[in-house]
Amino acid sequence: MTTALPLSDLQNTSGGPLYMKLKRMIEEAVSTGRLQHGDALPAERDIADAADISRVTVRKAIDELVDQGLLVRRRGSGTFVVKPVPRMQQPLTRLTSFSEDMRRRGMVPGSRWLTRGLYHPTPEETMALGLSGSALVARIARLRTANDMPIALEQTSLPDDILPNPDIVENSLYQVLSQRDIRPVRANQRISAALLRDEETELLGVPFGSAALRVQRIAYLSTGRVMEVSTALYRSDAYDLVAELTIGS
Template identity: 30%
Template sequence: MGNPAPELRRGTGVPAHVQIERWLQEAISAGQMAPGDRLPGERELAAGLKVSRMTLRQALAALEAKGVLVRVPGRTGGAFVAEPRIDCDLTGLAGFTEQMRRAHLRAEAAVLKAATVPAAAEVAQALEIRAGEPVHEIARVRSAGGSPVALEHSYFPAARLPDLLEEDLSGSIYDILKNRDLSPHTAVEYLDPVISTPDQAEHLGIEPGAPLMRIERTAHTAAGIPVEHAHDLFRPDRVRISVQCTTH
């Protein structure tokens, strides 16, 4: 760490662990510690701050809860600076590629599946077609800055997009829809916390059973035509979902 341990102020009404938390947060925000950097050991850090290890652990636990730190148990573990979380705003219906552009990160997609299949009942109802009609099923791992952050699983009506699977699916599918005058304009989305399966965990580089945020979405064009039904899974340690609300 580049900055010296602060002199904690007693009798200010601000607990010592909160002062430590703020000091570490400011150091990380200022770039004095980069993602992946390991903090000094608890014994060393507590001694430098002249606090008990219990007080230090309160500060580290608070930063871990905020996603600022990752604590790894064991002799070779410790507290590490976490990768910063990416803000994804659902308000404007921007696709993943656009969201990453706003965060100044390069969006990537690894296609796991791209096939035309009969629509299951749920998909057919969302896309307002008959069950069994053909839909394009596309599953992709989405990465930001080289790190996997989401699993996308989308369905598109094949009748409206007959040659969709012939396109380059490693980029923005929403851009493809826009070029066909089928750009998503509105959507209904539902958010649910879920637990990752072993298969999902492997694709996202996390432990099985780790929490994920599931977003179910049905997107429509400005004319009200349903063009996508999707189930996306986001890593909450890497992505923070936001929605802007206004009163009328």
């Protein structure tokens, strides 16, 4: 870290208050690649000692970089560099999976599994999916990534006869279902703003208190049966949801 952040030289650099000097030093280290996405900064006490400045000064510099989205604090772990995520536009007129969306953009989709299995349904799942009293629900929850960058948190529930073995889903749920000739033909989506909980911000690698786009989807088969209900939390710094409107006659 001494090479990435020459903190002992901070006092000798010119240009403004000490916290601004430290802020610029960290920004330069990130822009030149000396600090990479996911790298941890030294503890604030260690930075203060190495640069011979107060912890208040260190905290102010880091606070501004967290507000800018260049750094993120993870409770109990420390402060980490966050690589800027290119903004992506998602049309609302196409029914596609996350994996299809990312591949269409030339990106590699990925998943980190949080939940995957068969469960007794909640009352909400029973009602939304039209389940009988004895049916189970296939529930999968995962962190979705693009080129290894966290993009969204997604939870999907399906009737157990549509997905009897959730463990066979590796990446694309729709691809697995398509192999069984099960395909959604339409969906209703509800989009709203949401504040992320602390554990959600840690998973997505965004600052505490960040906002997200919540997309709730109900997908239907050609028979009219509900195939799935899902809720996804998309990083608001990465996603724009776009709809094309036409004027009726």
